[in-house]
Amino acid sequence: MAQLIVAIVAHTVLALAAMWGAAALWFRLPGTPFQRRLAVAGWGLVALVLVTLGFQGLWPASVVFLLLMVVLLTWWFRLRPTHDRAWSxxxxxxxxxxxxxxxxxxxxxxxxxxxxxxxxxxxxxxxxxxxxxxxxxxxxxxxxxxxxxxxxxxxxxxxxxxxxxxxxxxxxxxxxxxxxxxxxxxxxxxxxxxxxxxxxxxxxxxxxxxxxxxxxxxxxxxxxxxxxxxxxxxxxxxxxxxxxxxxxxxxxxxxxxxxxxxxxxxxxxxxxxxxxxxxxxxxxxxxxxxxxxxxxxxxxxxxxxxxxxxxxxxxxxxxxxxxxxxxxxxxxxxxxxxxxxxxxx
Incomplete structure (x- = not known):
């Protein structure tokens, strides 16, 4: 029972991380709205599959998802504010x-x-x-x-x-x-x-x-x-x-x-x-x-x-x-x- 609760909490955290990643891509990924929709849809599909497989006991899927999150967070923390944009x-x-x-x-x-x-x-x-x-x-x-x-x-x-x-x-x-x-x-x-x-x-x-x-x-x-x-x-x-x-x-x-x-x-x-x-x-x-x-x-x-x-x-x-x-x-x-x-x- 305790293991099930731990698994539910862990994969809930992974699901929330996947949602955060989708929002980060939508708001900050360069490109047209159509390109961002494709990127978010692709991210969401991959995250859904990996989180679902991980919840079913296939731990390598969770490892792969965590590696993807590391890549995403590396990109996120490399974003820098700038004065050089087409301002209103x-x-x-x-x-x-x-x-x-x-x-x-x-x-x-x-x-x-x-x-x-x-x-x-x-x-x-x-x-x-x-x-x-x-x-x-x-x-x-x-x-x-x-x-x-x-x-x-x-x-x-x-x-x-x-x-x-x-x-x-x-x-x-x-x-x-x-x-x-x-x-x-x-x-x-x-x-x-x-x-x-x-x-x-x-x-x-x-x-x-x-x-x-x-x-x-x-x-x-x-x-x-x-x-x-x-x-x-x-x-x-x-x-x-x-x-x-x-x-x-x-x-x-x-x-x-x-x-x-x-x-x-x-x-x-x-x-x-x-x-x-x-x-x-x-x-x-x-x-x-x-x-x-x-x-x-x-x-x-x-x-x-x-x-x-x-x-x-x-x-x-x-x-x-x-x-x-x-x-x-x-x-x-x-x-x-x-x-x-x-x-x-």
Whole structure:
């Protein structure tokens, strides 16, 4: 009886390994979809035969299957991320930055005017920011109806006049769509994008119709500056050494968590770091959201997608979407300064 249980467990593991191998081939094997289907079908047939024969007591079949897995894993671990691929226009450039005294200069700040999910007027800029004026950090959470899944972006504000948003994203190829499952199988490289809020928030609200909320974070100015510079350091490092995106271990939430810990924040690990649409609840629990409000109040008052659709591409977009958001109730809009910033001041 014990031998039977061991055999069942062992061959269940082999079957799961065969399924993993099929997924790895589908998502990462070069070639056309038809060629990948043939490869996956061939792998599946061979694995099925060998695992079945092994379960029937023909141990050489299990040995052959294990040798095939060694070959597959050797190929898998030899895969390397690269910057040299035909990238989608929105991630063709990665953010980089440099600091000189209190002046931060960011290269390749994206400011697209999106018409559809795949079409936009493309514009990349170099922008400079006075770090002495940095006085706000916002967490922007966007969800699109999949349970447990959301995209998290961080926006840094300079006295309520200028904002720059950082988004950790998959670096997709031209015409490629995002797949959470593919994110487990090294299908994508990692990208850190710096963008104008009218681009990043407008894309998700106006074009994609997603639900978007803003939560102002409760941080000291020193911590704000440290987090911003951590983003710049991470972005610069990514340009030097490309990385694979991973749906669990290297995504929009885990990188923020790692950077926050890197600047000294004592943050406990929590399941909500993986269930990303629950991240506001985690931030509330650790005291990171704007004080004086309950979590339901922050969630209700921070919802900005409808307002963002109405003021899409307005010169004072960032100010208007924050009207009534906890922590931003007293925000004053000076349109002349916003227009001047738009012209590249």
């Amino acid at each position: 226009a929105d991630v063709v450039h990665l953010a980089t930055g440099e600091v000189c005294g209190d002046r931060l200069t960011l290269h390749h700040v994206r400011d697209f005017d999106w018409h559809t999910r795949d079409e936009a007027e493309e514009h990349w800029e170099e922008r400079s920011y006075d770090l002495e004026r940095l006085d706000s950090v916002d967490m922007i959470v966007s969800s699109w109806g999949r349970p447990g899944v959301a995209h998290v972006m961080i926006s840094f504000g300079f006295e309520g006049e200028r904002f720059v948003l950082f988004s950790v994203e998959v670096r997709r190829l031209k015409g490629e769509r995002f797949s959470e499952i593919g994110g487990f199988f090294r299908q994508y490289e990692l990208a850190i994008v710096a963008a104008d809020e009218r681009d990043a928030v407008g894309l998700r609200t106006k074009v994609r119709g997603e639900r978007v909320s803003i939560y102002r974070l409760h941080m000291s100015r020193k911590a704000m500056r440290s987090l911003l510079l951590a983003y710049v350091d991470e972005a610069n490092a990514l340009v030097e050494s490309p990385r694979f995106y991973n749906t669990i271990t290297a995504n929009c939430t885990t990188l923020i968590f790692d950077m926050a810990r890197g600047i000294g924040a004592r943050l406990p690990f929590d399941y909500r770091l993986l269930v990303t649409d629950r991240l506001p609840g985690y931030a509330f629990k650790v005291g990171g959201l704007w004080p004086g409000h309950s979590l339901p109040e922050l969630e209700a008052d921070g919802r900005i997608d409808e307002r963002a659709r109405q003021v899409h591409r307005a010169p004072d977009f960032s100010q208007q979407i924050r009207e009534g958001v906890p922590g931003w109730e007293s925000l004053k809009i000076d349109e002349s300064e916003v227009v001047e910033e738009r012209r590249g001041a």
